[in-house]
Amino acid sequence: MGETVVIAPTTRNEGHGKFVLDVDEEGIVKKGNFLSMVTVRGFEKFLVGRGMEFAPVATSRFCGLCPPTHATASSEAVERSIGLSPPRHGLLLRELCNIGNHLHDHPLQQVLILPDFVKDPEKYREALARIQKMRRIGQYICNVVGGEAIHSPYIRVGGMYTNISEAARHKLTAMLEEFTQYHEAQSRFMEEAFSAAGVPPGLGVNDVDMMATDLIYGRSDVFEEKYFPYYSELLPANYYGKEIGVEACTRIPLLRGKIVEVGPVARLWKYKGWREKGTMALNRARLTEISLRIERGLEILRELNTRAHTLNRPVSYGIGRLGIGVNEAPRGTNVHITRVEDGRITYYKAMPATMWNISTIGKSTEGFHYKWAQWVMRSYDPCISCATHMIVMHEGRVVEERFI
Numbered sequence: 001m002g003e004t005v006v007i008a009p010t011t012r013n014e015g016h017g018k019f020v021l022d023v024d025e026e027g028i029v030k031k032g033n034f035l036s037m038v039t040v041r042g043f044e045k046f047l048v049g050r051g052m053e054f055a056p057v058a059t060s061r062f063c064g065l066c067p068p069t070h071a072t073a074s075s076e077a078v079e080r081s082i083g084l085s086p087p088r089h090g091l092l093l094r095e096l097c098n099i100g101n102h103l104h105d106h107p108l109q110q111v112l113i114l115p116d117f118v119k120d121p122e123k124y125r126e127a128l129a130r131i132q133k134m135r136r137i138g139q140y141i142c143n144v145v146g147g148e149a150i151h152s153p154y155i156r157v158g159g160m161y162t163n164i165s166e167a168a169r170h171k172l173t174a175m176l177e178e179f180t181q182y183h184e185a186q187s188r189f190m191e192e193a194f195s196a197a198g199v200p201p202g203l204g205v206n207d208v209d210m211m212a213t214d215l216i217y218g219r220s221d222v223f224e225e226k227y228f229p230y231y232s233e234l235l236p237a238n239y240y241g242k243e244i245g246v247e248a249c250t251r252i253p254l255l256r257g258k259i260v261e262v263g264p265v266a267r268l269w270k271y272k273g274w275r276e277k278g279t280m281a282l283n284r285a286r287l288t289e290i291s292l293r294i295e296r297g298l299e300i301l302r303e304l305n306t307r308a309h310t311l312n313r314p315v316s317y318g319i320g321r322l323g324i325g326v327n328e329a330p331r332g333t334n335v336h337i338t339r340v341e342d343g344r345i346t347y348y349k350a351m352p353a354t355m356w357n358i359s360t361i362g363k364s365t366e367g368f369h370y371k372w373a374q375w376v377m378r379s380y381d382p383c384i385s386c387a388t389h390m391i392v393m394h395e396g397r398v399v400e401e402r403f404i
Contacts (some may be wrong), residue, residue, distance in 0.1 A: 002030065005370045007038065010377055012112040013216060014065055015384025019362070019373050020244050027369045033240050034362035034377060035248035047348040048075045052078045052318065053157050057352065059336065060151045063385040065108070068094075068101045068146055069329035070352070070386075071155040073336040075239040076220055078157045081323025081340040082316050090159025090310035092300050093145055095217045096172075097152055099297045100141025103179060105330040106286045106293075107134040109381040110190060113283065117193040118374055130186045137179045141297070144168050159311040166306045173301050180294055187287045194280060204279030204364040204376045208259055211333055211356065216296050218328040223335060228324065230256045239359065249388045252359050253351055256356035259359045260331025263380065266290050278364070279372075282379040299312075317343035329353045331381055354380070354387035 002025060008018035015038045022031035047058055056074040060067035072094050086094075110131055117124065118124045139149040145164060146152030154161040164172075212224040236248030252259070260266075264285035268274035274285065318340030325336045332353030357380050364380075365373045390394040 007373060010374055012378055013382050013384065014063065017384050019383060021365060021370050021373060023370050029365045029368060029370050029373065032365035033244055034252040035236065035240060035244065036358060036384045036388050038246065038249055038385050040249050040388055042146050044348045044350060044389055050345055052083055052343055052345055055338065055345060056155055056157065061142065062352065063383055064150055065383055066101050066105055066329050067150055068097050068142060069327045069334045071152055072098055073325040073334050075155055075157050076325030077323045077336040077338045078340055079323065080220060080325060081321050081338055082314055082318040084158055084312060084314050086159030086312055087309050089163065089305055089308035092304055093160040093163065093310055094155060096297060097142055097146040097155065097301045098217065099293045100138050100145060102293050102330050103141065103290065104135045104138025105291050107131045113378050117197050127186065127189055130182045134179055134182045137175045140175060141172060144172060158313060161311060162222040163306050163308060163310045169301050169304060169306055170332060173298060174363045176294055176297050183290050183294065190287060194283060199280055200368055200372065202278060203368055203372055204379060205277045206360065206364045208261045208360050208363065209255065210269045211255065211260040211262050212266040212270040212328065212334055213326050214328050215271040216293060217266055217326065218326045220324050220326040223326045223333065224324045225257055232257065249335060250355055250358055253356055259363065260356055261360045262353050262356045266332060266339060267328060279376050281377040320346060331383055332356060349362040350389050352386040354382045354384060355389065357382060358387055
């Protein structure tokens with residue numbers, strides 16, 4: 001007879017997650033469930049009625065790991081609702097700021113998986129030192145381009161608040177070249193660690209479809225035309241079952257009635273012909289993505305006119321049209337949807353990357369011993385706080401309140 005294995009809270013990930021795994025007598029996962037245990041914070045509700053400029057300010061506070069992606073997706077959702085196009089060089093700076101965030105965040109995932117792959121204390125410390133040097137450069141890019149290393153207040157509705165100086169452009173170029181040296185050494189180190197780890201073949205491989213809108217930055221029009229018409233969602237109790245789902249705090253998004261995977265493998269799958277899936281493919285895909293982002297960052301710095309205009313003011317304040325903003329966050333496709341009328345938000349919805357992946361993580365544990373479940377989870381680098389956006393109302397009254 002099988003049994004249920006519960007792993008809670010999961011470790012070395014952002015937020016509070018929980019596995020509920022149905023396993024056979026040998027501990028092999030037959031049904032994998034991964035769910036968010038972060039309580040709902042109500043961003044989408046308290047944004048309603050606020051000025052449209054507040055949207056990127058508030059949503060960048062979803063969490064502290066990847067604020068630029070939320071500010072960017074939010075700004076673009078507002079812009080598409082009111083019919084505003086930012087200047088070209090403002091868009092270049094937005095992309096550069098998000099590249100800085102990827103170059104800070106992707107190496108952080110290596111910190112979280114190092115204990116799984118590296119047992120030698122000296123090599124572990126050397127790897128951490130390289131990773132921290134890379135992360136410092138990524139944060140510096142966000143600080144210079146976005147105005148702050150964390151919440152990037154220069155990302156505004158209409159573009160970017162200000163351009164960077166010519167001196168800053170030269171310094172960022174030099175720092176990206178320095179980053180390249182650390183990354184090349186760290187990639188060789190991680191590849192050796194991956195090869196020696198003894199991970200079961202095929203760990204984390206699933207039959208889930210891939211979703212991505214761009215290789216690096218994100219395309220709102222691609223999501224709106226290719227994916228949004230086929231979008232639906234389930235409440236957690238309807239997906240996990242009432243016994244499990246009553247604890248979960250995130251919607252389950254579906255495309256054509258099925259769960260999907262977003263993130264590094266999905267982007268490389270869609271735009272680079274990548275054809276490997278699973279835990280180790282995800283870990284390796286991040287190394288590839290770092291290289292692609294360094295290359296693109298240097299390209300932007302060569303192309304950027306530091307005297308160019310970067311912010312357009314609105315000429316319309318909205319008539320309630322639906323605006324969809326999409327950015328490819330470190331963890332995958334990040335979608336914000338809003339309606340703006342007379343400069344105020346009348347509707348808001350967020351579908352961050354881990355919201356798409358959270359059900360896929362559970363499915364990807366199936367077929368392997370439950371001791372590997374957290375290895376699978378960490379390869380997705382879930383940001384569970386970002387994923388948690390759900391509130392259930394009935395005829396204007398609160399159905400249930402929970403206090404932890």
